[in-house]
Amino acid sequence: MPNQDRLRVSAPGRICLFGEHQDFLGLPVIAAAINLRFTIAGTPHDEPLFRLRMPDLGTEVSVPLPTNGELKYQRDRDYLRSSLNVLMRHGRRPTRGYDCTFRSTIPINAGTASSSAMILAWLRFLLATQGEGECDGLTLACMANRAEVLEFGEPGGIMDHVTCSLGGTLYIECRDPVQWEALPCPLDGFVLADSLTRKETTTVLAQSRCDVETGLATLREKAPEFDLQHTSLEAAEEYLSLLPVHQRRKVRANLVNRALQREGYALLKSGRVDPDRLGSLLTAHHQQLSEGLGVSTPKLDRMLEAAIAAGAKGGKLNGSGGGGAMFAYAPGRQEEVAAALEAAGGKACIVQLDEGVRLEEFAVGSPC
Template sequence: MINIRVPARICFYGDHQDYLGLPVIAGTIDRYINISATLNHTDRFEIQLKDIGTRRTINFNDSLEEVDEGDYFLSAIAVLKKSGLHLKHGYTVEIEGNIPLNAGLSSSSALTVAWIRFLLSSQEFPKTWTNKQVGHWAYEAEVLFFNQPGGLMDQYSIAQGGLIFIDTQKGETTKLSTKLGKLVVSESGLPKKTLDVLKNGRVYGQKAIKAVKQQYPDFNMKLASADDYEKYKHAVPEKYRAHWYAAVHNYQITKKAKKELLRENPDIKFLGGLMNAHQDILQNQIQNTPQPMIKMMEAAREAGALGTKIVGSGGGGCMVALVVEENMERVVQAFLSQGAKDAYEVNLTSS
């Protein structure tokens, strides 16, 4: 039998930055997708998705030329086949987990990474691989294969684990301190609007940066400072200025968070303040946070949370709060009192 366990992820700093080529800080938490598989001596995978009560059969001779949008099972096989994967062994596969679906904790990317790890473990593959390579294959399968607007943060962070700073241009990662305090995740109960939010964030952000570079060809976003928002604002059409602000200032927040998290004992109050500053931009400039979730996070901060933010692309889904131990239960109850579907403690996992 083969058993695979892959964690969920939270982006703490840098939401809506990776597709602009800017860095992010993300970490994996102790909520998981689990795959268990046994040989069935056929030329197919018999897959049971237990959490949603569906079954799927994939034959080894299935065509990979016309893969339905979002079929990451087949896109992952197609990506790995290009790298030398040979399907030789049939398996009966059970998939289940405790990551809330369509809620911002990247259940889909966790499943893709888990599926890739299963394929590599169960089939004939001629090469060695690293966790980073697994993340890149997952990124290819989810984003590049379907020409989607997302970045590589989800796949890279889930595949590598721990808390990491990701240079999304180079694909390089830096391990950071996991001494981030206590964490509470709250499920709002509101469905996400992933593709619409991502598309607007990506297009508007890219057009804002492009407008600046058209007038100032030497401008380098990776070298931008907080002062550059005002310095170059006149070059950005009014329609994209909010996303110009978000690009510049979220980048500064991420750099400050990285510097703090490289310390042996980071200041969690400072990090909570950065989280709040990041959320302020997400809800006011990116506009990805529904009003009910804003009220939930306000209540959590009033109950003692050091920082709160929406998780994932936005429009709904989950929130995370950075707390100290003595305020944990008060923060949980604050989320619930404002109508959250659920709230509970989570922990960062190691790499």
């Protein structure tokens, strides 16, 4: 008689509304989960391994069940194995093999948290194989951040993991301990577009982080009263002259973006969103990312201009930059803006906000 056990989990991608390139500095961000999702479906078998089919990539990989300590990594950023290792450090050791299929509608390597969504879905799947029907979302996010970022010394922050795990629109304090707040604003009208320009996420993030953190360290040394969390932009201007030009520009951009995030938070928390104001704040944020931090591209800038010309209220690049995706905020004009973004050379998709990690199908016998 065939085994009827089955599991299916999914995790969303995300857009970052405010605070791009700031979570790794410990500054707050505002991000939202979207209805493009990474899905893992699986059934158990008797072999001591996970067989993972990835039809979107035309490949299949196998990962052994850990039997003798932690798994050795086979490649850089070996997220499948790092997730298992992190899970075991939390006292959970999978003991049953599964045939799994990985599928995703999230653009890959485009700044929409595809890797974070995969890791979250994989961790949630592994927990479900051990009979865990309930799971704390923030704990799952911290495990995913460990498996993706901390385990490999990567430069990213925790925004993606918290947003994709918990879902909705979130204000996230990206300091230890992480704190978050669900924002009740009903947002609609987003159009996501992949520029189809591939990027090196870790390279872009590392360079941005290095320049900004070096500049901040210099400021703290020469002006101990400077505080990234609290010193106003106006008060900071006198300190910025102490920095080399390229560091000065990037630190100032982060201070401007900090102010934009605070205004965006007040707007979204009020529950009465002015679309014109929200759009202008998003565009102002993009301008700092492009001109201040230098992480946009000419194509992303042109795509945003095309979206606004077609009726979008505003928008910004999404993710680390250097290629990848952007989104436009275009309530009531989604179709027209999507067409304009396609004409500008992107691959556009109208998206809605969505919930976080989901256990969609759960019928598991004994994990032993």
